[in-house]
Amino acid sequence: MHTSDMNTHFDPFVIPFTLGVIYLFAVVVWRYVKWFAELPEADRRAFRHALFTVRSLKAVREVVEEALLHKSILRVNPLLWYMHLSFALGWFLLIVIGKFETSAYLKEAFNPPHVHVFFRYFYPEEPFRFHRGFNYAFLMDAVLLFILSGVALAWFKRLRASWLGMKKTTKHTRGDRMALAALWVVFPARLLAESATCGIHQTGDFLTHSTGMALAGMVGPDALRMMELPAWWIYSLALGMFFVAMPYSRYMHIFTEVPHIFLRHYGIRGGDKPGSADNFQIQACSRCGVCIDPCQLQSAAAMNDVQSVYFLRDRRYGLLTDPVADNCLMCGRCETRCPVHIDLNRLRLNSRTARAEKAVPLTDDRYAYLRGEDRSEGTGKVGYFAGCMTLLSAPVMTAMQRIFDAAGEEVWWADKAGGVCCGRPLKLSGETDAARRLMDYNKALFEKHGITTLVTSCPICLKVFREDYHLEGIEVIHHSQYFLRLLEAGRLKLKASGATLTYHDPCELGRGLGIYDEPRAVLARLGTLAEPKQTKKHALCCGGSVANFVLNSQQENRIATDAAAVYAATGAETLVTACPQCKSTFRRNSALPVSDLAEAVAAALEVPASAHRIPAAAGRTAAPAAS
Amino acid sequence: MVDWGYTINKPRAIAYDANDHTWENALQEAVPVLRSCIGCGNCTATCTAGNFVPFNIRKLQTLVRRGEYAGLRKELDKCMLCGKCRLVCPRGINTRKMIVTLKRLLAQPVAAGIPVAPGAASTAGQR
Numbered sequence A: 001m002h003t004s005d006m007n008t009h010f011d012p013f014v015i016p017f018t019l020g021v022i023y024l025f026a027v028v029v030w031r032y033v034k035w036f037a038e039l040p041e042a043d044r045r046a047f048r049h050a051l052f053t054v055r056s057l058k059a060v061r062e063v064v065e066e067a068l069l070h071k072s073i074l075r076v077n078p079l080l081w082y083m084h085l086s087f088a089l090g091w092f093l094l095i096v097i098g099k100f101e102t103s104a105y106l107k108e109a110f111n112p113p114h115v116h117v118f119f120r121y122f123y124p125e126e127p128f129r130f131h132r133g134f135n136y137a138f139l140m141d142a143v144l145l146f147i148l149s150g151v152a153l154a155w156f157k158r159l160r161a162s163w164l165g166m167k168k169t170t171k172h173t174r175g176d177r178m179a180l181a182a183l184w185v186v187f188p189a190r191l192l193a194e195s196a197t198c199g200i201h202q203t204g205d206f207l208t209h210s211t212g213m214a215l216a217g218m219v220g221p222d223a224l225r226m227m228e229l230p231a232w233w234i235y236s237l238a239l240g241m242f243f244v245a246m247p248y249s250r251y252m253h254i255f256t257e258v259p260h261i262f263l264r265h266y267g268i269r270g271g272d273k274p275g276s277a278d279n280f281q282i283q284a285c286s287r288c289g290v291c292i293d294p295c296q297l298q299s300a301a302a303m304n305d306v307q308s309v310y311f312l313r314d315r316r317y318g319l320l321t322d323p324v325a326d327n328c329l330m331c332g333r334c335e336t337r338c339p340v341h342i343d344l345n346r347l348r349l350n351s352r353t354a355r356a357e358k359a360v361p362l363t364d365d366r367y368a369y370l371r372g373e374d375r376s377e378g379t380g381k382v383g384y385f386a387g388c389m390t391l392l393s394a395p396v397m398t399a400m401q402r403i404f405d406a407a408g409e410e411v412w413w414a415d416k417a418g419g420v421c422c423g424r425p426l427k428l429s430g431e432t433d434a435a436r437r438l439m440d441y442n443k444a445l446f447e448k449h450g451i452t453t454l455v456t457s458c459p460i461c462l463k464v465f466r467e468d469y470h471l472e473g474i475e476v477i478h479h480s481q482y483f484l485r486l487l488e489a490g491r492l493k494l495k496a497s498g499a500t501l502t503y504h505d506p507c508e509l510g511r512g513l514g515i516y517d518e519p520r521a522v523l524a525r526l527g528t529l530a531e532p533k534q535t536k537k538h539a540l541c542c543g544g545s546v547a548n549f550v551l552n553s554q555q556e557n558r559i560a561t562d563a564a565a566v567y568a569a570t571g572a573e574t575l576v577t578a579c580p581q582c583k584s585t586f587r588r589n590s591a592l593p594v595s596d597l598a599e600a601v602a603a604a605l606e607v608p609a610s611a612h613r614i615p616a617a618a619g620r621t622a623a624p625a626a627s
Numbered sequence B: 001m002v003d004w005g006y007t008i009n010k011p012r013a014i015a016y017d018a019n020d021h022t023w024e025n026a027l028q029e030a031v032p033v034l035r036s037c038i039g040c041g042n043c044t045a046t047c048t049a050g051n052f053v054p055f056n057i058r059k060l061q062t063l064v065r066r067g068e069y070a071g072l073r074k075e076l077d078k079c080m081l082c083g084k085c086r087l088v089c090p091r092g093i094n095t096r097k098m099i100v101t102l103k104r105l106l107a108q109p110v111a112a113g114i115p116v117a118p119g120a121a122s123t124a125g126q127r
């Protein structure tokens, strides 16, 4: 029947598919070239230098593991993983095996893509085993069945997202809906078309042969002959429609994840301000929705349209609004789980920067009032920066004073009498350049006083000191790290109370800076540590984040109450944290008493060691009497 | 005489009806809880910026809520957005949201006649 086509491999029904493929590749290539050309010169240079290094091999490995095998999703939920795997790996295999089958059969290395996509139509009488005993028909049927099982799951996911381990599934745009509709049709249409052809010619393998024979039995050979061509048309149209809609849909991630992985391995990932590298990240989001469940704005505050997946969607299509850009705790809970490793916090932040640059012009005399100000006190190689929030917590300040005294440390107090904000809260609003003024002020102050170590009680300050200050010759550490050093050096003696304590990882300290162990090591010397259900990398946010510009106090409190319950469930007597902001938020919402690590340490001090250890310290402010 | 840091505001009339209420309304809409402000001044007392320069966030937002916007840009530029004011507010007002909202309103096309240049209502000396 198809003899005349066999030589030319052509039938008008292949046109929609072919046009779709051409359009898709033109758009994708154009975009990538443009985005790449728009990268800063330094990034392009880094790219060229990294191209022929082992980093490329590592990137290739990750492409296989993530873009094809989706290993990260397996960790989230096996069913969801199977669904993604069946589409990604299945389609990939269908193309690769189909290509081999065609080339082996035609004995030519190259042929246009439509030949292998519609192979069964052009060569319906293909024998079962025709090439060195390699049963392509069987393989192709198996792969098709594999994909169809994924399609069935996708339908199912629409109905019951929770069965796939997700409380919420993602919402769609028009491009998505078109692509999705086409995608749902593609594989059932392929099955129908192949079945029709196999039914007519009594070929095919376990799947297409059986469905083909069943079909023939149902409608009869004549009707089947009439059905055949329309079925192939539907298959081709669905493919063409999918390819045309793809660049405007979430499925763009299928291709973009590849350059994204390479750029990540080359260390090219954009910055505080929006740039071309962001395009690759934004378009690499598969909208898998894994980021939705960990978000406490969703679980505790019933906000369902601000999560990273929606943020990226809106930004991708230029629909980003302030309420979405601003409504994020930047807790990083979603970022640690994103299987594609998108820098969600950085992207959220730099969209705020873009907004602020338009809204708030930076005048020359911004913060000019700080010129010449220096309200610091004391002298010492060790500097202490309390930070705005710590200054509001007198017990923490007193505790720090007592600990410094007990250790006999000479301390330079940067901001005891009121200092300048570290700049991070302003930066988080997007005013990066204005924040730089505050940073420059503090940096000059630190350098002027010749400190070599800077201790801070606030993880928000710590993060910005480490990431944005570029302090040379000054080591910046969190007070938890400082305490541990003092303890290990025998400069502090603590009396363990034996109480059961639970510890809250502040977002900026834990996920933000990877400091999990030091606070725990200090606490272990005070009592027994009871870990909450969600801890360390998966610890909950207190809800009081300075990164959020939308929540009202009731909403904050709801998040905090929810989180506090998780700590209370440990059965501990006290909730210890290591951030003044977390402490303040939890104090309003926790059934357990809340204290900062500094307070817990100060309360357990044995004897103020300073008196006999370092006589010179005796003249300074005496430690308040131990209580 | 001991300087306690207090001064008395000069008497002046507020032309409330004559004022433009565009930004005021927009602010109230963005931060409705601002209506519950009791004018306690905690926010101003704790202010990081106010520790260095005459800057009164309580007064600033009170003026805006009356439709008085003079000098708003220059005053807002003093704030460091540190968030201390929010933590001490007894009414739980999201003062940072209030400040960010005001900054954005300033960037929008203004209704005719709103004096945004530094001017009459300086908060200097009135902490």
Ligand code: SF4
Pocket: A284, A285, A286, A287, A288, A289, A290, A291, A292, A308, A309, A312, A337, A338, A339, A340, A341, A342, A344
């Ligand atoms: S941001 Fe990451 S986790 Fe969220 S939908 Fe996109 S790929 Fe999935």
Ligand code: SF4
Pocket: A294, A295, A296, A297, A306, A307, A308, A327, A328, A329, A330, A331, A332, A333, A334, A335
């Ligand atoms: S960073 Fe936190 S608050 Fe923001 S979207 Fe992710 S999980 Fe939600």
Ligand code: SF4
Pocket: B036, B037, B038, B039, B040, B041, B042, B043, B044, B058, B088, B089, B090, B091, B092, B093, B095
């Ligand atoms: S602290 Fe709160 S209630 Fe008091 S004046 Fe400021 S905004 Fe108003």
Ligand code: SF4
Pocket: B043, B046, B047, B048, B049, B050, B057, B078, B079, B080, B081, B082, B083, B084, B085, B086, B095, B096
């Ligand atoms: S956020 Fe601004 S107004 Fe509030 S305390 Fe800080 S500097 Fe003052």
